[in-house]
Amino acid sequence: MDCKYHDNKQALWHCEECDIPFCMDCVEVEAQMSAPRCVLCRRYLASYGVSQHVEPFWNRLNTFYQYPLQKPAKSFLLFYAIASLVIGFLIDIIPIGFVGLILRLALMAMLVSYVFSVLSKTAKGDFIAPTYDQTVTYDSDGMTVKVIGLFILLFLGGVAITGKFSYTGLYLYLLFVAFIIPAVLVTLGMSKHLSSSINPLNILETIAGIGFPYLILFGLVTVITYSLSWATFFINYWLPDPVVFLMSQTATGFFYIMMFHILGYVVYQYHAELGYGVDIEVLATNENADLTVEQRAMAHADIYIQEGRYQDAKDKLLEAGQNLKFQEAAYHKLVKLNLVKQDMAGTIKAAKLYFDNPELKSHAYNAFSLYQQIRRLEPRFRPMNANARAILIEQVRHKNQAEEVAWLAQDLEEKFAQDPNLPQALLAQAKYFAEIEHEDTKAATILKQLIENHPQGAHRFEAEQLLKACQAMMA
Known part of the structure; x- marks a missing residue:
């Protein structure tokens, strides 16, 4: 809709x-x-629901691998690599299996707490990698123990399936587990309850909430898992034993951070369908990164105009006009709105705001068209600054508009003697007489006075060149 x-x-x-x-x-x-x-x-x-508004995760594949390269993630990976080096060294020198197991679990706890923090943070629309300090608070729910419990339950399920259906049943069970594991991890990361993550109803609701794209997610997780397996294989094959543990654990950290970021983004994309809350301000910020307060005010003004709430629309347009980027569009619409309402006082007031815009020259065509519309309502109107007058005179390109030039130039030197843009307005008037009216005498008279009264400035060279051309035509 x-x-x-x-x-x-x-x-x-x-x-x-x-x-x-x-x-x-x-x-x-x-x-x-x-x-x-x-x-x-x-x-x-x-x-x-916003799943169709948020950029789909399959369109962001080229950005996911960059997530572990953010400074907080790199800092964690460096810390994790150092810890892996130390623990790998301790495992080698302490030939006690129980001690080695404890050390490996400690390393696992470090990674588990971080990657689930990545999932949770991304799911809330925050795409900046967490620092390791933030994961300490996150793991207060004991995620490491729950992950260990999850894998124990999956292992026991595999043992039971094997005992009843032999290895054929085990292969089917492993395929089933591989398919549901993204949904299980998402549920565990968001609910923080082991019982919820293995509840078949919750797993089905997660898969159904994501819909067909779940197959893409399953494929991504599978590719990452197999990529990690191949990386670990080559590390074990090519590298000496002292660095194998370090490199394999670092690779594991990198791939898992990327995978859990993907899982978190999927939750962010489908948060309404999955029933997870995302702060509205975060959503608005992520999906409208360039949408300023003023731009939103412009959108609200459109609503008020269509609903006939013109004063509210005017207030919003004035608000939007505070930003130079939207000033021309906001004040242009404000003038048009007052014109439609035949509000002369409002039109003149809005026109002053519009023609005082320092970026008016980049909207010269629209400015001249609007000026003509204003004059149809109020024939005595003309902008009260030399820059706007110069821009409008430059837009007159037909002989039948000579009255417009005369009206715009009528009181230039009297009203704007101190205006730094006065020379440009006089030069525009001279160019009109020389190029459109072909009245070189009038143009030369204006140019001589311009050069005499305003000898300094960027206009001088152009004025002198035009004066020479006029004098040559007069000869």
Whole structure:
């Protein structure tokens, strides 16, 4: 379903009171909101779900591998590699199996706490890798013990299947486990309950919530797992024993950080379908990274105009105009709105804001068109700054518009004697007489006065060249 006010954007929210679908641009978002508000009635909106709005995870494959290269992740990997080196050395010199097991579990706990922190952080829309300090707080729920418990349960399930159905049953069981493991890890990471992660109903709900793309997720996890296996194989084959443990553990850390980031992003993409909350402000920030307060105000103004709430629309346009990037569009629309309402005072006030824009030259065509519309309502109107006058005169390219030039140039030197843009306005007037009217005498007179009264400035060279051309035509 499309947004009512923006046909090219998908609706993400629905106001039950107004019965209106909204896109993200249209909604009212404030910090600490549990959901955005309707800009018309101020009631909270219901979500349509955002899985089609968030960039699909399969379109971000080229970015996932970069996640472990972020500074916090690299710092963790360095710390993890040093710990692996030390533990590998201790395992070699302490020939006691129980001690080796404890050391390996300690290393595992370090990685488990970090990767589940990655999953949780990404699922909430925060794509900055966590520091290791943040994982200490996260692992207060004992994720390491729960992961060990999960693998013990899966192992016991495999033993039971093998005892009853032999190795054929075991192969099918392993294939089944490989297929459900992404859903199991997602459920464990988000609920933090071992019982929830192995609940068949929860697993089915996760797979169904993601839908067909779950097959893509399963494929990605499988590829990462086999890539890690091959990397470990080559490390064991080519490298000497003292560095095998270090390199294999570092590779494991890298691949698992990437995999859990993918799992977290899938939760972020399908959070509405999976029933996990994502802070609305984070969602708005991630999906509208370039959407400023002013740009949202522009979208809200469109809503108010279509709903006939013109004063609210004017307020929003004035708000949007505070940002130079949106100033031309906001004030242009404000002038047009006042013109439609035949509000002369409002039109003149808005026109002053519009023609005072320092970037007006880049919108010269629109500025001249708007100026003509304003004059149809108020024939006495003309901008009260030399820059706007110069820009408008430059847009006059026909002889039948000579009156416009005369009107715009009528009081230039009297009103704008101290305006630094006065020379440009006079030069524009001279160019009109020389190039459009072919009245070289008038043009030369203006140019001589311009050079005499304003001898310094960027205009001088062009004025002198044009004066020479006019004098040559007069000879």
